[in-house]
Amino acid sequence: MVTVRVPATTANMGPGFDSFGCALALYNTLSFEEIPAGLSFEGCDNAYQTADNLSVVAYRAVMDALGLPMPGLHIIIQADIPICRGLGSSAALIVAGAMAANALHGNSLSKMNLLEICNAIEGHPDNLAPALLGGMTASMVEAGKPYTSRYSVHPKLRFTALIPAFELSTHLAREALPKEVSHSDAVFNVSRAGVLLKALENGDKALIRLALDDRLHQPYRGALIKEYQRVQDLALACGCTAFCISGAGPTLLCLSFDDGWEKELRARIGEIPGDWQVLSLPVDHEGAQIIAE
Ligand code: HSE
Numbered sequence: 001m002v003t004v005r006v007p008a009t010t011a012n013m014g015p016g017f018d019s020f021g022c023a024l025a026l027y028n029t030l031s032f033e034e035i036p037a038g039l040s041f042e043g044c045d046n047a048y049q050t051a052d053n054l055s056v057v058a059y060r061a062v063m064d065a066l067g068l069p070m071p072g073l074h075i076i077i078q079a080d081i082p083i084c085r086g087l088g089s090s091a092a093l094i095v096a097g098a099m100a101a102n103a104l105h106g107n108s109l110s111k112m113n114l115l116e117i118c119n120a121i122e123g124h125p126d127n128l129a130p131a132l133l134g135g136m137t138a139s140m141v142e143a144g145k146p147y148t149s150r151y152s153v154h155p156k157l158r159f160t161a162l163i164p165a166f167e168l169s170t171h172l173a174r175e176a177l178p179k180e181v182s183h184s185d186a187v188f189n190v191s192r193a194g195v196l197l198k199a200l201e202n203g204d205k206a207l208i209r210l211a212l213d214d215r216l217h218q219p220y221r222g223a224l225i226k227e228y229q230r231v232q233d234l235a236l237a238c239g240c241t242a243f244c245i246s247g248a249g250p251t252l253l254c255l256s257f258d259d260g261w262e263k264e265l266r267a268r269i270g271e272i273p274g275d276w277q278v279l280s281l282p283v284d285h286e287g288a289q290i291i292a293e
Helices: 054-066 089-102 111-122 125-133 170-175 184-200 205-211 217-223 228-238 262-271
Strands: 004-011 020-035 040-041 072-079 136-142 145-151 158-162 244-245 253-256 277-281 291-292
Touching: 004 089, 004 125, 020 054, 020 089, 020 125, 020 158, 020 184, 020 277, 054 072, 054 089, 054 111, 089 111, 089 125, 089 291, 111 125, 125 136, 125 145, 136 184, 145 184, 158 228, 158 262, 170 205, 170 217, 184 205, 205 244, 217 228, 217 244, 228 244, 228 253, 228 262, 262 277
Parallel strands: 040 072
Antiparallel strands: 004 020, 004 291, 020 072, 020 136, 136 145, 158 253, 158 277, 244 253
């Protein structure tokens, strides 16, 4: 039996579409026990109790990579990361399965090896890399292989996730994007992306507010998130430093350096339809961890 804890992740972070991501201190914890045959689950809906469960798919992918046969599995899932909300719940399942298979079979694969295997399943290293490694990452894929750099963030940087009651599938959120973008929109994002990384490291509030902007995805996805504009206006009026969509949405993300402004937000968010939950989430710096073996 092995137990793996994997953090939530926020991807994109404004201009870093499909590249930037940061691990957040909200976790899925999964235990895996190999059994002679079949699959059994505790702690997840019947609909997810199949061989298509992403933790099983990833477990199998690592067994294949190791040249070992797939065993039966008993999997216990404690999922605190909300599903289909743009907080990396799929990536967390994939990483958990991959980490568990590796841990139970000699731990011969590094986290970068696991990232490559995981990326072949989902193709979103912006969630997978921080889920595995922790902290803030920028990732790219070349010839199917992911490459990742880790960045520091200012120790006082904090995230506040505004999570609505409704789900938004990543598939739908990607369909909303144009097939092509203008040269000027590409330059808009590239120029902000580099500036944002340094501003996050330095804790430069004014620059973060300017650079956490985007023309590649947020203008197209805002319409899919009911009350997006009202929530943004309220968060900024209450005093958060900057605001973006978390991953493919619908969670919206506030960046700040203190929690003073949150009290007013919590008091007023109920004025906006959607049952928005306000969750303060520090950065996770550890990434996926084996917590029991
Ligand atoms: N970068 C991805 C997107 C994250 O925004 O579609 C979702 O996994």
